[in-house]
Amino acid sequence: MIVDDVRRLDEHDPLAAFASRFVEPGERDRVVAYLDGNSLGRPPLATRRRLLELVDEQWGGRLIRAWSEGWMELPTTIGDQLASAALGAVPGQTIIADSTTVCLYKALRAAVAMRPDRGEILTDRHNFPTDGYVVDGVAEQLGLTVRRIDSDPASGVTVEQVAAQLSSRTSAVLLSHVAYRSAFIADMAAITEITHDSGALVVWDLCHSVGCIPILLDDHDVDFAVGCTYKYLNAGPGAPAFLYIRAEHQDGFVPAVPGWMGHADPFAMQPTYSPGHGIRRALSGTPPITGLIGVQEGVGLVEEAGIDRIRAKAVALTELVTALVDDWLVPLGAGLGSPRDASVRGGHVTVTHPEAADISRRLIDEGVIIDYRPPDGIRIGLSPLTTSFTRTWAAMEVFRDVLAGER
Numbered sequence: 001m002i003v004d005d006v007r008r009l010d011e012h013d014p015l016a017a018f019a020s021r022f023v024e025p026g027e028r029d030r031v032v033a034y035l036d037g038n039s040l041g042r043p044p045l046a047t048r049r050r051l052l053e054l055v056d057e058q059w060g061g062r063l064i065r066a067w068s069e070g071w072m073e074l075p076t077t078i079g080d081q082l083a084s085a086a087l088g089a090v091p092g093q094t095i096i097a098d099s100t101t102v103c104l105y106k107a108l109r110a111a112v113a114m115r116p117d118r119g120e121i122l123t124d125r126h127n128f129p130t131d132g133y134v135v136d137g138v139a140e141q142l143g144l145t146v147r148r149i150d151s152d153p154a155s156g157v158t159v160e161q162v163a164a165q166l167s168s169r170t171s172a173v174l175l176s177h178v179a180y181r182s183a184f185i186a187d188m189a190a191i192t193e194i195t196h197d198s199g200a201l202v203v204w205d206l207c208h209s210v211g212c213i214p215i216l217l218d219d220h221d222v223d224f225a226v227g228c229t230y231k232y233l234n235a236g237p238g239a240p241a242f243l244y245i246r247a248e249h250q251d252g253f254v255p256a257v258p259g260w261m262g263h264a265d266p267f268a269m270q271p272t273y274s275p276g277h278g279i280r281r282a283l284s285g286t287p288p289i290t291g292l293i294g295v296q297e298g299v300g301l302v303e304e305a306g307i308d309r310i311r312a313k314a315v316a317l318t319e320l321v322t323a324l325v326d327d328w329l330v331p332l333g334a335g336l337g338s339p340r341d342a343s344v345r346g347g348h349v350t351v352t353h354p355e356a357a358d359i360s361r362r363l364i365d366e367g368v369i370i371d372y373r374p375p376d377g378i379r380i381g382l383s384p385l386t387t388s389f390t391r392t393w394a395a396m397e398v399f400r401d402v403l404a405g406e407r
Ligand SMILES: *Cc1c(COP(=O)(O)O)cnc(C)c1O
Pocket: 099, 100, 101, 102, 128, 130, 131, 176, 180, 205, 207, 208, 228, 241
């Protein structure tokens, strides 16, 4: 591979024009390449315009009347838009609300409550920390036990590992679709199926897959799914998360956080709670309108680009980076901490090195924005809508020079 090949990849990239629809860092921000869109996506220009409009016109002009002029429906209308663009789900099953952590808690509490005669939650030891804390918290609060799969940190949870740990005691299985360390894609279809065969329910964390790889929640009979919007969906720092509850589970969904926004008639101001219809009962408090605007614009860009084209570009970008890791970085003492097979690799590539923390600092000093994940991982995020092949190449040159001690 030479730099001319990489230029050609950009020339033939059907998504190349999307990069110009995001805010560019300024000169003094000294960004050679932003390779952390899988942790915090970049701001769409449309979001800036919409937020100004929100303050000046809706909030500023319509004032409290705006709640009944569309704001109240945003958690479900944007949820439906996300479901269609990126989740493979029909309307009425997805809301935008809370944080991923809170949505995980709501989903897991509901799942275990639907299996009252079973006392064990199954999860992955190497899942994202907050997922593990939620599992431990729910187990402690309800007197359940937790079983953990020892997955390989350089790949992820396999169907065989899940099958070996499922039992008639398992009430719920909580796993990440794409592993945050390695980008390994778990087999959602097969794991969901064996979980159901054992009589348990599944909760999928989609934080590192939503907006990057196609997801088929309805086709795979997924029970619950949760994910964040500020990574590949570019919705903004702390933008609200989403929660998917399969239609057939909604009547049985007992909210762990019953609040007035999930009430059957919020403005009747009833003294006691009665759950609202359908997915709305999973809402708790007032919808975060500023954050929702960011979700709407981010989802709109994914819808326009098409999730299949986004996936194709993610494959091409991660193929380029894994080839350069092998050619340039492995001879300098680094390793590949992600799957070699693109069919089970999401949108980032992890490079391992014993001095990963120090190397990460030096890369960021050189304007190559990546992130460090202890103990030895440097994640190269390749968010398809905002990352070009030539910038990725330039960043990898810096990486090679830093490892060679030439910077
Ligand atoms: C980013 C991420 C989270 C983040 O949770 P928040 O509540 O939004 O802070 C949770 N789980 C996984 C797998 C993640 O990648």
